Amino acid sequence: MVRWLTAAAVGALATIGMTAQATRPLPSAVQPPETFFGIRIGADGELARYPRIVEYLAHLSQTSSRVKFEELGKTTMGNPYVIATISSPENLANLPRLMEINRRLTDPRGLSEAEAARLVEEGRAFYFVYGTIHSTEVGNTQSLIEIAHRLATDGGPEVKEILDNVVVLLVPSQNPDGQVLVVDHWYKTKGTSLTRVYPDLYHKYVGHDDNRDWFMFTQKETRLAVGIQNKYKPVITHDMHQKGGGARIFVPPYDDPYDPNIHPILAQEMTGVGQAMATALVAQNKAGVEFLSTYDLWAPARQYMVYHGQPRILTEIASVNLADPIVDSAPIGPQEARWNFPLPYRGTEWHLRQIVDYGNIVAFAGMAHVAKYRRAFLENFYKVHADWVNRKAAPYAFVIPEVQRDLFETYELLDILRTADVEVHKARSAFHAGSTQYAPGSWVIKLAQPNGAFAKTMLERQRYPDLRLYPGGPPKPPYDVTGHTLGMLMGVQVDQIEQPFDADLVDVTKAELRGGSTPSKPPWAYVVPPESNAAFLAVAKLQAANVPIFRAATRFTSAGRDFAPGTWIVPAVPGADRIFGAAEFAASGLPVQGAASPVSVDAYRLKPGTRIGLWRVANNMPGGWMKWLFEQYGFNHRVVASTDFAGELSSLYDTIVLPDGTTRNGIVRGLDPQRHDKAWTWAYGIGDGGWKKLADWVRGGGTLVAIGSAVETARDLLDLPIEKVLPEPSAGGRRGGSGDSATLRFYCPGSLLQNEFNPSHPVAFGMPASWPVFFESDQAYRLRPGFDIASEVVARYPAKGPILQSGWLLGEDLLRDQANVVAFRVGRGYVVTMGSQVDFRAQPRATFKLLFNAMFHGPSTRVSAAELAGLK
């Protein structure tokens, strides 16, 4: 076959295929990968490195008129994020017009059927393909080198058909930082007894969760990829992954549940493309393809494209040991053929080269299929968007009232919608919708718009179907979480309106979303209500500027106005004037007010420069997310290192936070020094001596905050008087293995659950009386009687009324009246445990305050009203 001719022959063929319009050097100058990289791509134990891959794509663009190369920006760690645009020279020359056609097809308002048909005829299908968002899944990036080379040089009819009909948007790595970390570590440890696989997060902050960020858009790489989506508007996205054992490759269609927000045309296209891939594999005797299993399409955190008119093609190829082969004594994977697994793999070995081959085959099968059915793909792209634009079904819209507890997070929510190309309107005058009168300035998100699918998915409540392994049997685990209602996550009131209404609306651009005014300097102090997260942005800056910060211990009145417990009181010193006067705070919507004279209330004085320790066990994703979060807020923090235990902890930290996933074993044992060199000293264990030292530090006055599964660690450390109330799966990870009997009694694999808060308690300052928390296979607690440790419940599950707000929950009654957040006095120290993940993937912003309050309150000191009055 043409594909495996020598490089020279391929080059010659490609030259024949060239048109007279090409002005740049002919593809015969293209170096094949083997020459350029000095290794055979896919050879056991060898991996092409990312910087060289970037150079290779640039080389292809210099030597082939089919390739354009562009660096779109820098990654989190400063590596180039690049894209190669590959098509026929004619299509590349016509790129602006082709992009305009895509844009027009995605917004069919005012477009006649006849015009649409003409655009479909003139348009080209954009195929966005990327690999290795998960950096230990190294094979796909190696594949993409060969895919780019073949597209740039092959003169055969299959590639010609692709180039004529398709514009390929090729991103060799969706996480270049991880590619560099993992491959460099692989070579650095070659021939040693050290662990070969990179032992920490392969994205600086979020590790494997970089593929759980497709609606919150927190990370640079996510924003770069969404930028490609919004700029080019591809008709399809192919997301290349690797998996563990079992079948050799997964291709669509997907497993249940079906998400009704995904247009049925897209469901059919996913099946069509996936099956073209499966057929190509089987036809080339590449065994072990499976479909209709394991992978569902529920959580938008994993998939931007399906709410933007495109099929998502997920391919998951079985991994090797990074680049080393798997050699077994028996045939690998299931050996019985099924309708969704027609050709079992009989081999006993599995090599990197096979991953590269499978990757090449599915990518070319996908591109060839879309090329062959170019018209249908463009027409369906148009139809999906037209169906949303012409939508008549309820609900009609979502309304976001202008008066909110936290205007800062309201702006953040609206920013997310605009980033996802959702239209946001603002009312110029008051209006009625449903049974409610809304004030001018309220925001309206109509669902009859091109990307209404994204808006609906993110703003409505999820009702996850009750899927069982068999009737009456244990729940069937979802692939990811089941609830993601954005307003609940972010603490923003969002009203669903069923029927059409009239309002005087204007379109709001991203730049126009935020608004606020700069406060005038008050004679005595700035007074800030406790509801907005933006106050914590101010805390970090005020502490850095050495400005004292106080919080009212109780409710109080000032100049006839009522202020809630936890209201911030900051003396009007020059540092405070500068910080609150900055444009940044005006735009944050933080309602900064002033007091002309001292207010009469007891208060807590925050410890100046509160020193926060973040326990980040190697490769713990919640710890990585928290690192990102602390940097966003600018908190004075550092990662706790094993070497800290050589000295006094109290000289380093006021507060230490244990994120979800921080176990006693992770703390005491840590990374094995025999298998990890000195660069990993920070993550070595602290031993039993260190464990005792940590407990002594708390009893001596330290503040410890534990979240999710780390509550067990804190309980163990200090013998806290609480006990678990929910049954735990015996095996198969925290969501439970399929069929675990514990999941029959209680199951909650990622949902929003109602909590009640005590907003008079310093840990719940600024919280409403009730709001949902995020719960992902977490725990609830009951207090155990004891004499030594005083405990107070800060948040609990309600005694009556519905607990499930969005997602899936079995065994609601087990949560009734049980504790979630508890604060303890342990000796002179302070401990707060949060059973549910209040910070999950930096998404539930409504509950960030619980964490932040706890971190700063523990080390604070109480001052009397008289002392507060003399604060200047």
Ligand SMILES: [Zn+2]
């Ligand atoms: Zn993956």
